[in-house]
Amino acid sequence: MKYRLLASDLDGTLVTDDKRVTGRTKRAVEAMTAKGGIMVLSSGRPSYGVWHVARELSLDREGGYILAYNGGELLDCRTGEVKFSVTIPKDRIPEIIGLSRQYKTAILTYEGEYIITESGDDIYVAGEARNVRMKIKEVPDMISYLTFPIVKLMMVGSEEQILKMEPVMREALGPEFSVFRSEAYHLEILPAGIDKGSGLLKTLDYLGIPREEAISCGDYDNDIPMNEAAGLGVAMANGCPEIKEKADYITLSNEQDGVALVIEKFMLEEE
Numbered sequence: 061m062k063y064r065l066l067a068s069d070l071d072g073t074l075v076t077d078d079k080r081v082t083g084r085t086k087r088a089v090e091a092m093t094a095k096g097g098i099m100v101l102s103s104g105r106p107s108y109g110v111w112h113v114a115r116e117l118s119l120d121r122e123g124g125y126i127l128a129y130n131g132g133e134l135l136d137c138r139t140g141e142v143k144f145s146v147t148i149p150k151d152r153i154p155e156i157i158g159l160s161r162q163y164k165t166a167i168l169t170y171e172g173e174y175i176i177t178e179s180g181d182d183i184y185v186a187g188e189a190r191n192v193r194m195k196i197k198e199v200p201d202m203i204s205y206l207t208f209p210i211v212k213l214m215m216v217g218s219e220e221q222i223l224k225m226e227p228v229m230r231e232a233l234g235p236e237f238s239v240f241r242s243e244a245y246h247l248e249i250l251p252a253g254i255d256k257g258s259g260l261l262k263t264l265d266y267l268g269i270p271r272e273e274a275i276s277c278g279d280y281d282n283d284i285p286m287n288e289a290a291g292l293g294v295a296m297a298n299g300c301p302e303i304k305e306k307a308d309y310i311t312l313s314n315e316q317d318g319v320a321l322v323i324e325k326f327m328l329e330e331e
Contacts, residue, residue, distance in 0.1 A: 063327050065267070065274045066092065066319075067100040067127065067260050067286060070113060071191065071243070072279035073296055074101070074319050079191065081116045088320040089117045092327050099124040100263060102256050102276075102286060104242040106170035106212075107135045107142075109192025130242060130282055131259020132211040132250055134266065143266055146251050147209040152236070154203045156213055156249055159232055165215045165225055170194070171208065178202050184216035184245050215247040222247045242282040257285025264289075275326060277311070277319050278303060294322050 068074045075081055089099055099119055101110050107128040114120055119137040126135040134143040148156075160167035166179035173194055177185050180198030189196050199205040215225055225247055230239045238250045256278075264271055276283070276290035279299035284306055287293025295307035296318050304310055312318035 061095065061097060061273075061327055063273055063275045063292065064096070065098040065100060065264070065269050066323060066327065067102045067256075067263070067274060067276045067290065068319050069256075069278040069280070069283050069286075070101060070103045070105065070110065072298060072314050073277050073283070074314070075113065076315055081113060082317055082320070084317045085320045086117060088317075088323040088328070089119075090122070092323050093119070093122045093124065095328065097323075097327055098267065098269070100127050100260070101125070102127040102131070102260065102278075102283075104130045104212075104214075104246065104248060104282065105192045106194075107133060108170065108173055109194055112193060125263065127256070127259045127263055129211040130248055130250060130254065131256045131262075131286075132254050134259065134263055144262060145209070145211060146254050147211055148213065148249070148251055149236070152233070153206055153210060153213070156229075156233065157202050159229065160215055163225060163228065165217050165221055167202070167213055167215050169202075169206065169210050169213050171197070176202065176205065182216065184218075187245070188214075188216060211250070213249040214242075215249070216245055217247075219244040240282055241280075243280060248282070255285045256282060257287075257289040260286050260289045275322060277322055279314065292326065 107126050110126045114137045124137045133145040166182040168175050168177040174197040175194050180196050236252050238254050242248050272291035274290040275292045276286045277294040279296040293308045295304040295310050298313040311322050
């Protein structure tokens, strides 16, 4: 195959709007992996929130990878082993949570099967829990609770809140952090240099695959670095204007099996 690896975003890309993996997509991924192709599920979600999709695509049996936390962690689906992980410096966590409290914005992180937050009844926290199929654990004080390694913190709120908070957090946290919107209601906070593009490049380096042999599919701003890192950067028809403007190819929407079409066209068709 000219392209040996496909890295795909999930929400708005690989799955439908109601978070389903269609039969056509399952068949395309299974045919691609049977031919020796490698599937990488690349998401802002924690690894736990991607596992059910990996199992639906048989990646736990056939092999594949989860690139979670917007590029912060790589996990082998067959063995469950974490191949690399980058965490937020412990001494900066109180500052980030303090800013969230100051601006009255809900903030969350992840622990196993749980979303950890001080705002258990927040509608945007509940929306994230539905998306990743995780339970909410409300704690009275996140600063004292978070004694374990944290890959990502995420502010959630209305589109207006998140647009307001993005420049505030970037200025407050400085060059040691990557701060970006992954959806209209999500503001991701990760260590500097961590995004889906750097995560994909580290994955390709680990697997020994040239970037020219990789395809990336995405629909939002945070997928642009991943598309730029791949040999072929694909935007979904339902994607934001910025990603479509920079894409090498625009496929059908997530409701029309756009990722399956990419696999069929670029990885399964005989040259």
